[in-house]
Amino acid sequence: MNCSFARTLLIVSCLSIVGCANTGNTSLEQLTRSAESVLGSSSSGSLSNDDITAGLKEALVKSTNIVVAQLGQQGGFSNDSLIRIPLPDSLKKAQKFATKFGLGKSFDDLEQRLNRAAEQATPKAKSLFVGAVKDMSVNDARGILTGPDNAATSYFQEKTGNSLKTAMRPIVDQSLASVGAVNTFNSLLSSYNAIPGAPKVNADLTSHVVDKGSEGIFRYIAEEEKAIRSNPLKRTSELLQQVFSAQ
Secondary structure (H helix, E strand, O other), X not given: OOHHHHHHHHHHHHHHHHHHHOOOOOOHHHHHHHHHHHHOOOOOOOOOHHHHHHHHHHHHHXXXXXXXXXXXXXXXXXXXXXXXXXXXXXXXXXXXXHHHHOOHHHHHHHHHHHHHHHHHHHHHOHHHHHHHHHHOOHHHHHHHHOOOOOHHHHXXXXXXXXXXXXXXXXXXXXXXXXXXXXXXXXXXXXHHHOOOOOOOOOOOHHHHHHHHHHHHHHHHHHHHHHHHHHOHHHOOXXXXXXXXXXX
């Protein structure tokens, strides 16, 4: 039975009981308040902390699954202007100098490979994100529920962001090697350093991809959380419907 319909049916039943017990000029508003007091003043009040926490965790897992599928495919990062991973600043400066010597396209190729590494690493990191959801505290659940559209994502990011980055480093390292970014960078650096007067380059490709990749993932998780909060059609389970209709 639809939750809102069941609730309405219960209110009507309570109104009938209260109405029969009152022979004075009791208003409909007063009767409704009496019925609500029986059922709980709001749907959020009738939910336990465990229910709310479970709903928030379900929302984050659902959001993560959608985002991983979106960003983990070919072009997931490189074709998205909002989260495409650029070259590190030091390499951007080096590219401007090296373009004069015909190495500009090599830098473009390296940037493309950085994005491919992020796309390849994202599905492998899925279990890390899903596992981190378990760290959500019951004590903060109700505050997150009534917070802004990205409250759960912000909390999730604050509590687990650093540990996730640490866990993602070996995954990104492997992906950078797999897509040829490491060989491309080493070859490019060799040619670049052979240019007389070339400014020194210092770049940590792994940290750069981990940082920018995490930003992109969290950005879209926040978008999914916002959609679940505002769009009933995105609430694909009864628990999500109950929790997020209680805001």
